Amino acid sequence: MDPETERIFGVVKANVVKVLTGLDPALVTIERSLTELGANSVDRVEVVLYSAEDLGLDVPRAELHGARNLADLVAVLRRHAGR
Amino acid sequence: MEPAAPASFPRVVISGRGFVGGPGTGYPALVAALRADRSAIRAVAGGPRVPALGAPADFAAEEWLAALAAAEPDVAARARRLLRNVPRPALLGAAAAHEAAHEAGLGPDAPGAPGTGVIVAGSNLAQDWGFANAGAVLAGRSPNPRHAIVYADSHQVGAVSELLGWRGPGLTAGAAAASGHAALFQAWLWLRAGVVERCLVLGAATGFSPVEAEAFALLGAAAPAASLAELGGPFDRRHAGFVAGEAAAAVVLEAEPAARARGAVPRGCLAGAALLLGARHGPEPDVDDEERAMRRALAAAGLNAGNIDLVSAHATGTPAGDRAECAALRRVFAGELGRVRVNAPKDLTGHTFSSAGVVAVLACLAQMEGGFLHGHAHLAEPIDDQLRLVRRAEPAQIRTALVNGFGFGGFAAALVLTPA
Numbered sequence: 213m214d215p216e217t218e219r220i221f222g223v224v225k226a227n228v229v230k231v232l233t234g235l236d237p238a239l240v241t242i243e244r245s246l247t248e249l250g251a252n253s254v255d256r257v258e259v260v261l262y263s264a265e266d267l268g269l270d271v272p273r274a275e276l277h278g279a280r281n282l283a284d285l286v287a288v289l290r291r292h293a294g295r
Numbered sequence: 296m297e298p299a300a301p302a303s304f305p306r307v308v309i310s311g312r313g314f315v316g317g318p319g320t321g322y323p324a325l326v327a328a329l330r331a332d333r334s335a336i337r338a339v340a341g342g343p344r345v346p347a348l349g350a351p352a353d354f355a356a357e358e359w360l361a362a363l364a365a366a367e368p369d370v371a372a373r374a375r376r377l378l379r380n381v382p383r384p385a386l387l388g389a390a391a392a393h394e395a396a397h398e399a400g401l402g403p404d405a406p407g408a409p410g411t412g413v414i415v416a417g418s419n420l421a422q423d424w425g426f427a428n429a430g431a432v433l434a435g436r437s438p439n440p441r442h443a444i445v446y447a448d449s450h451q452v453g454a455v456s457e458l459l460g461w462r463g464p465g466l467t468a469g470a471a472a473a474s475g476h477a478a479l480f481q482a483w484l485w486l487r488a489g490v491v492e493r494c495l496v497l498g499a500a501t502g503f504s505p506v507e508a509e510a511f512a513l514l515g516a517a518a519p520a521a522s523l524a525e526l527g528g529p530f531d532r533r534h535a536g537f538v539a540g541e542a543a544a545a546v547v548l549e550a551e552p553a554a555r556a557r558g559a560v561p562r563g564c565l566a567g568a569a570l571l572l573g574a575r576h577g578p579e580p581d582v583d584d585e586e587r588a589m590r591r592a593l594a595a596a597g598l599n600a601g602n603i604d605l606v607s608a609h610a611t612g613t614p615a616g617d618r619a620e621c622a623a624l625r626r627v628f629a630g631e632l633g634r635v636r637v638n639a640p641k642d643l644t645g646h647t648f649s650s651a652g653v654v655a656v657l658a659c660l661a662q663m664e665g666g667f668l669h670g671h672a673h674l675a676e677p678i679d680d681q682l683r684l685v686r687r688a689e690p691a692q693i694r695t696a697l698v699n700g701f702g703f704g705g706f707a708a709a710l711v712l713t714p715a
Binding site for chain 1: 372375376379380437440441443444
């Protein structure tokens with residue numbers, strides 16, 4: 213994982229742990245999906261919104277709908293962070 | 296027509312009690328405050344047009360969750376997840392509901408527990424949450440991601456159901472300040488009709504935003520007193536409006552045979568209930584409607600005014616409301632006025648709106664069980680010298696109580712409590 217991906221994944225992971233109260237942080241790996249980790253539809257929106265806020269990004273929601281796992285989410289966030 | 300209860304209807308008993316409010320966290324904290332006439336009303340951060348008195352709850356969610364984790368780790372883990380990022384009334388409500396369920400012995404694995412019904416008393420419970428989200432959207436930010444779920448009052452019904460693992464019927468019941476009465480009335484009907492064997496009624500805490508605070512002040516319904524020294528409480532000549540209180544209050548109601556069969560301890564009986572409209576939508580109290588509600592609740596219980604020891608008055612401290620209730624009490628109790636005792640719990644808890652009826656029921660159960668009457672903290676000169684108001688707490692054997700509850704919109708309601 214390159215440093216920028218690692219930085220963004222770190223932000224996402226912190227929000228996953230915050231939203232999914234009681235989840236073991238070790239389970240949050242980049243190939244997992246939020247659904248696999250126990251997130252419901254509202255939890256998923258929270259993770260995305262808070263991560264974008266923490267990174268200072270305004271990401272159109274349509275771009276996030278295709279994300280299948282955390283790696284996809286990180287990729288979308290990274291694309292915006294690079295702009 | 297006054298419908299009489301067929302003998303085949305089961306008695307409805309109360310087997311669990313829970314409270315979180317200005318007087319403290321837990322039903323025993325409420326009882327202690329009532330015994331000492333200790334009012335939770337204090338100075339709060341007001342504004343130029345907003346009252347400077349209130350009775351907020353000092354609820355420490357983390358302490359509550361930690362205590363719960365020590366006793367019931369699974370329930371605590373669920374609570375922690377369920378109650379993250381939700382409006383404050385849902386937190387207080389969960390704590391009160393859990394306390395009542397726990398006292399009733401209705402843990403997730405208790406026989407019969409899964410069929411328990413849930414009725415949350417109140418509407419528009421989280422106005423402050425909506426106000427904050429409106430501010431975010433107006434400022435160009437996203438609303439809270441949970442808003443679409445938790446803005447609805449019915450969210451609390453689902454949260455209690457999930458917390459306690461119950462799958463019976465559930466809904467909210469709204470009737471303004473008579474919402475607690477409406478919910479208890481509905482649960483009473485379900486139990487008598489055999490729809491459920493047990494039902495939790497949660498009087499939800501009401502989270503007003505600055506908009507409601509200003510609107511009530513504008514109507515003259517909220518007390519304008521700037522300091523406690525100036526405050527006239529319910530039935531006091533200086534009364535000039537209500538003081539808002541914050542409380543969630545819960546009771547578990549059960550059909551008596553089902554309660555006894557599982558060894559539950561009945562704490563009192565909800566013997567009669569009435570909820571009526573007044574063919575008017577405004578805030579004005581109506582003596583006729585209040586009289587009708589009291590008489591109907593007494594008839595439903597098979598009792599008359601001569602059987603009642605205590606009236607827990609609706610009495611919020613608004614001059615029109617207090618005066619109308621005095622007039623209605625004079626009619627209903629007539630020759631019994633010199634005997635029946637009257638007190639107003641809102642002087643000690645503040646006016647807790649959605650939960651007020653459930654708070655008053657808890658106050659009556661406390662007095663019936665504890666052998667005392669609570670008095671008042673802000674009653675110097677009564678508006679009516681015929682009512683036998685309890686001035687200061689005193690020992691007394693109370694067997695029966697009539698609990699009044701009235702709400703803007705023309706709601707008049709009354710409940711009758713008798714010994715278990």
